[in-house]
Structure formats: C-alpha cells, structure tokens
Amino acid sequence: MNTATPAEAAPDTADSGTGQLVTLVVPAVAAMARVARLTASSVASLGDMTVDDIDDIKIAVSELMTLFIQHDDPSEITLRFDAGELAFSIDATMAVSGADLEGPEALLARAVLDAVCDVYELDSLDGRIAARVVKKRSDQSTSSRG
Numbered sequence: 001m002n003t004a005t006p007a008e009a010a011p012d013t014a015d016s017g018t019g020q021l022v023t024l025v026v027p028a029v030a031a032m033a034r035v036a037r038l039t040a041s042s043v044a045s046l047g048d049m050t051v052d053d054i055d056d057i058k059i060a061v062s063e064l065m066t067l068f069i070q071h072d073d074p075s076e077i078t079l080r081f082d083a084g085e086l087a088f089s090i091d092a093t094m095a096v097s098g099a100d101l102e103g104p105e106a107l108l109a110r111a112v113l114d115a116v117c118d119v120y121e122l123d124s125l126d127g128r129i130a131a132r133v134v135k136k137r138s139d140q141s142t143s144s145r146g
Contacts, residue, residue: 020046020083028077028094033065040081040090047083050138056116057088060133064092067109067122068129071096087118090133099124 022043026032037058044054061079068077073096080091100106101122113120119134 020081022081024079024081025076026079028069028071028075030065030069032077033062033069036065036077036079037061039079043081043083044088044135047085047088048137049083049088049135053088053135053138057090057135059116060113060120060135061090063109063112064090064131064133067106067131068092068094070105071099071129073097087134087136089135090131092129092131092133094129095127096124096129097127099129101129 020043022039024036024039026035040057040061041054044057049057064079065077071094075095077092077094082089082091101124106122110120110122113133116135117133118136119132121130121132123130
C-alpha cells in the first residue's frame with residue numbers, strides 16, 4: 001500500500017515554484033464529482049502533468065468523492081488541489097458523524113488509489129474524514145506499483 005505520513009507524502013509542492021493552488025468546496029452529492037474531476041484536471045494541466053497522470057488524478061478524485069458521499073450524513077466536501085513542480089496533490093476533508101474507512105467501499109477505494117497515485121492517506125479524526133493524495137509527475141515518479 002502506498003500510504004505515508006503527510007510529511008513523507010510529497011515534496012513541498014506549495015514551495016515548488018508554480019504556485020498553482022485551488023480550493024473547491026462542493027456539496028457531497030454525486031453530480032459534483034464531475035465538477036471536482038474537471039477542476040482537478042484543469043489545475044493538474046497547469047503543473048505540466050502528462051495526459052496519463054491527469055487521467056490517474058481524475059480517477060483518484062472520483063474515488064475520493066465516492067468514498068466521502070457514501071456516508072449517512074454527507075455535508076460539504078473541501079478539495080484543495082496543488083499543482084507543484086514535482087507533484088500534484090489533493091487534500092480533501094468532510095465533516096461526518098461517523099466514518100467507516102475499513103469497510104468494503106473503503107477497501108475498494110484504497111485499492112484504486114494504490115493503483116493510480118504514488119502516495120495516499122485516509123484518516124478519520126474529530127468528526128472529519130481527511131484524505132491526501134499525491135501523484136508525482138511521470139518523469140519524477142519512482143513508484144513500484146504493480
């Protein structure tokens with residue numbers, strides 16, 4: 001599994017020189033997944049990600065949205081997209097009363113994230129679900145996914 005602590009997750013993309021940071025807040029409804037994917041792909045293209053990288057990013061966003069929306073009391077989802085010089089990262093959060101990050105849906109999301117990103121982290125703390133996904137640029141990636 002490609003999980004890591006946030007400090008290990010990626011180079012400091014905020015200080016990598018591009019400054020392409022976008023925050024999107026959407027209602028936790030399935031129709032908003034399209035908006036989130038479009039925003040993520042647009043920001044990723046500003047960071048010189050390849051077409052394949054951008055496809056992986058869109059898949060990761062879809063999985064995060066699905067994982068968050070499945071909860072009984074979904075609220076707003078905050079997505080922060082950061083197109084750094086070496087990597088693209090997504091930080092996502094949502095308030096929930098109870099989060100199941102070990103059930104079958106979460107296990108499927110973890111399998112997909114493992115396949116499409118270099119590092120990810122899913123966490124539940126203090127009534128919030130938080131996720132961090134990092135996709136390194138193809139020319140920077142040393143992932144050994146299989």
